[in-house]
Amino acid sequence: MGMVIGIDVGGSTTKIIGVNEEGIKHPMMVRAADPITSLFGAFGKYIYDNGINLEDIEKVMLTGVGSAYVDQPLYGLPTAHTDEFLANGLGAHYALQLKDLIVVSMGTGTSFVKVEGDNICHIGGIGIGGGTILGLSRLLLRTHDIHQVVEMAKKGVIENIDLQIKDICNAALPGLPLDATASTFGKANTNSSMEDVAAGIIHMVLQSIGQSVILAALNSSIRDFVLIGNLAKLPQCREIFPIMEEMYQCRFHIPEYAEYRTALGAALAYAGKLCFQ
Incomplete structure (x- = not known):
């Protein structure tokens, strides 16, 4: 060939x-x-x-x-x-030793594609993705340069923006550690730094995507989710998705050449x- x-x-x-x-x-x-x-x-x-x-x-x-x-x-x-x-299904499945999975294609928005053996089926998606990061960055950070936003977010402190369980409760709840997010941007105010806001935007988008695909898989036995698209290369993915893996007993995979x-x-x-x- x-x-x-x-x-x-x-x-x-x-x-x-x-x-x-x-x-x-x-x-x-x-x-x-x-x-x-x-x-x-x-x-x-x-x-x-x-x-x-x-x-x-x-x-x-x-x-x-x-x-x-x-x-x-x-x-x-x-x-x-x-x-x-x-x-999406064929590309995400390539060279992965997985039989069943859900592909999480993170582009401007996010689509979910279920792969069960040879069966590939689009099961939905959400209107949250890279477009959300860029739009909110234009409004709140006065930039749409994704590289600038990512670098700003690295310097931000998410605890200054998101309301966490420990802010409203002095003991962990079943299945929810004290540092779990209770409300995205729940602690933001007019004095929040640009770096903290950038961290809040990226965390909100990635957490929303991860939690959405976990909910999409509730009526199946699938616990493996393959992240593809440009957002899969964000360094924050390496921090946020492992936390959700531990909370929800699932696995997020970022394959080589994800984008x-x-x-x-x-x-x-x-x-x-x-x-x-």
């Missing part, structure tokens, strides 16, 4: 990854003002930077909200579209012949 290129086309960001018999090749991300510019820029840069000949590419697989704008061959290569939720897993799933869909021409 020649190389299969998987491309996840967002509104302004395109993620691209190659797959062949040797495995994953050269993941790359490109930003542009619109999905078409982003797509063609990403693909051109990808093949140029990696010295890939067009004749070595067997198929180009597209997914993501921006892929709807593409209805013709890409640089003369055969293309096909695949469902984004299917791509590229949807693009990877698009390529794998072709390998499994699960694409939509």
Whole structure:
């Protein structure tokens, strides 16, 4: 089999990854003002930077909200579209020794995809994600630079923003340690530092996502949740999700190339012949 290129086309960001018999090749991300510019820029840069000949590419697989704008061959290569939720499931499951799981795709908002054996099913989601962090940061921090927000949050103290169990009770409640969140932003005031506010925003979004997928899994035996998307790379994930693992007896996994897993799933869909021409 020649190389299969998987491309996840967002509104302004395109993620691209190659797959062949040797495995994953050269993941790359490109930003542009619109999905078409982003797509063609990403693909051109990808093949140029990696010295890939067009004749070595067997198929180009597209997914993501921006892929709807593409209805013709890409640089003369055969293309096909695949469902984004299917791509999430296939990509998240790749190389993980898990049979059943829920994929938590953390993008602008967050979607949940259940994987049980070979069955992949979208089960819902929440309108909280990276878009929430950026929107609240514009309002409260006067910036939409996610890197700046993350660095500010590292210096913040979450106990100065969130109301915790220990603030309202002198003993731990069943299943709730004293440092569990009772109310996000429950202690915020007009004197709160920008760093504390940044920490509060990121903690609120990540906690909401984690707690939501735990609730989504209550009627199943699934206790493994795979985090993919750009937010999975936030350093705060390494602090927040282990706390929820201990509280709720579950497991959150952040796989290698987490931000590229949807693009990877698009390529794998072709390998499994699960694409939509």
